[in-house]
Amino acid sequence: MAQRQKIAFQGEYGAFSEQAALAFFGNGCTPVPREGFRDVFQDVLTKKVSAGIVPVENSLFGSVHQNFDLLQEFPLSIVGEVKLRIRMNLMSLPGTSLRSVRNVYSHPQALGQSDRFLRSLKDVTLHQFYDTAGAAKMIAEQQLTGAAAIASLQAAEHYGLKVLKKGIETDRQNFTRFVVLSRTPVRPRGAAKTSLIFSTNHAPGSLVQCLSLFAERGVNLLKIESRPIVGRPWEYLFFVDVAGSSTDEHLVSALTEMKEHTSSLKILGSYTIGKVVR
Template sequence: MIKTVAIQGARGSFHHIVSQEFFTNPVAIIECMTFDRVVDALITKECDAAIMALENSIAGSIIPNYALIDDNKLHIVGEHYLDIQHNLMALPNQSIEAITEVYSHPMALLQCKAFFKHYPHIKLVEDKDTAEVAERIQKKQLKNIGAIASVMAAEIFELDVLAHSIQTIKHNETRFAIVKRTNSEVPESDINKASIKFEADHKRGSLATVLNVMSDCKLNLTKIQSLPIIKTPWKYAFFVDITFEAYEDFAKAKSIIEIMAQGFKVLGEYKNAKL
């Protein structure tokens, strides 16, 4: 049973929220400021599992995290989609007009850019983590300083929410992967999604041939992301997410692609969280 989970960010971060929503039983968290530290905690067995954001509906894929999972031979055992709601918060009894600076993660600042056009007096400052800023404001009692973070962070660190849901695009969703050191314990009958990686030459038809196999085997391609192979110019690794109704179809595709493509690897087999 999973008891301890490594997350990127502090208590109240979106990774923390996922840890509360995904697991049936309560889990303890290890707060990590970088994804490299998250992976280290998992590899050194400080934790039983890790949570890593993989893509955002606005910003797209977080490519380095795919590489971290691949390079460290980790396994995706589940996924979770979270509706990202950004909120402006500060110490109690302050107005937005009193706020002179707002600190947050660069992505959060970017996603809330339109809101702050109405408040030109506020300086936006990039920081490491959304919830960590909220924690710092509370610990140091920083007046006239705001944070952009989750409602959970405001509750944990006793801050007032000055404005709710300030992100420009209201439907803002992030997909998170649940990662472990070993392969999935998900029963084969429940597996209907997989993440795979393979390599293809930079020549006509090399990628199309693999994609045709997926189509012939009744697999639905939901995500494809290329990454240059640094040591081999003009050759690419492809990270692909696929869904399917029958595991037998995926098993058939695996056996064929393994022969056709170089560097084939299954990064995870798990249950589709979007059903």
């Protein structure tokens, strides 16, 4: 019998990251919960797991900056992606009514994404927690009365909680993009994208020169984001997604010339454009 792939994710069982792992790898994988994002990267690097999966951006709340920093730090490759529709649900101990809830626990992004519903509740205090599913687990283990968590339906089922209200997210077009991490790069099949990080030479027009190399070769720029460089005030790293594989002739040409205008350049990986899971 083939050994099941172990896939590290941040959070507890029932977390959206676990759903993303199952959506990408299928039910034949074994999701492995880890406390922090750095733990996921470290487990992949040290071969404790076959791969890892982490969120990098949400359609409503933007990028998960810590994971961009970790992508720069760790010598790992992005080998895939999946975009997961996020549905927020309010849950509590069985026997709890919506009117009796006085404290709501969840990850800061989940609280923010459910802001309109939460503002409709009276006399409720919001508490930030490290993980959506972790909030559900805490309520179940500590048997907290008058408390509710915002998490997935899978978390409610896993921890034996009652769902008080389904679909409390403010915007139904709520998606999170997850990337899959591996020690070894892959050759993408079909439509591909390439992710890279670079810093420019400290000279006027350097960023424009870099980006124009893609435009001149008809390479579609899919995403660009800047992050400050630690220890170098007012200097930035740029995270970029472009259409195509790093082995495509036009992209090879752009990246080769780009080295003349950058002080650092790291290709994070080329991979097949991921599916949207609703």
